[in-house]
Amino acid sequence: MSKMKLRANGREHDIDVAPDTPLLYVLRDDLALNGAKFGCGLGQCGACTVMVGTEAAFSCLLPVGQIGDRPVTTVEGLGSAEHPGPVQRAFLEEQAAQCGYCIAGMIMRAQALLASNPSPDEATIRQHMAVNLCRCGTHMRILRAVRRAARDMKGGKPGGHA
Incomplete structure (x- = not known):
């Protein structure tokens, strides 16, 4: 120890x-x-x-x-149930979770991507997120959530960054 x-x-x-x-x-x-x-x-x-x-x-x-x-x-x-962070909110709005087991990891991977690249293109999002697996098959909703979070954070919407 x-x-x-x-x-x-x-x-x-x-x-x-x-x-x-x-x-x-x-x-x-x-x-x-x-x-x-x-x-x-x-x-x-x-x-x-x-x-x-x-x-x-x-x-x-x-x-x-x-x-x-x-x-x-x-x-x-990143936030709470009452006050989710921008990436968490995007995952909720896009209903990206099914069983929910992978979602915390997906959210953290998306957060890291958007912290380093606030305007990733589709290929960059797919490449970055590919290392995290979702057995339920909600990949398309997860990708939409990452795009939404990027858009919301860039646009300065509530909870995002201006």
């Missing part, structure tokens, strides 16, 4: 875990941030996707000891 600090969703947490513990386990078990899901444990499905710094990351593969000072953002850090 090793004492370290982890900044998650804007809050600093003192944790006492082995440095090779996957970030996903720390988020879920120690911080009660349950948005990121355990899917495959191999970084092949994306259900565990969070942002580390400004990049999307598979939290099931990333040892917490490698986070360092970089902030971690989970879906809980």
Whole structure:
């Protein structure tokens, strides 16, 4: 075990875990941030996707000891049910979730894309989102949600950025 600090969703947490513990386990078990899901444990499905710094990351593969000072953002850090963030709102408006298991990871991957590229073209969206899987087949609604979020955030609509 090793004492370290982890900044998650804007809050600093003192944790006492082995440095090779996957970030996903720390988020879920120690911080009660349950948005990121355990899917495959191999970084092949994306259900565990969070942002580390400004990049999307598979939290099931990333040892917490490698986070360092970089902030971690989970879906809980983007907004709430009462006040969803722009990407969350777009996913709700496009009814992009069916079973919902993949959606937190999808939202985080979309958030990372739009943070680095606020006006992605269709090919860029598809390429960026392709690494996250949805077994329910809502891919077209997910793509519409990413396009909507980009449009809303660019246009300065409520919750977006002017």
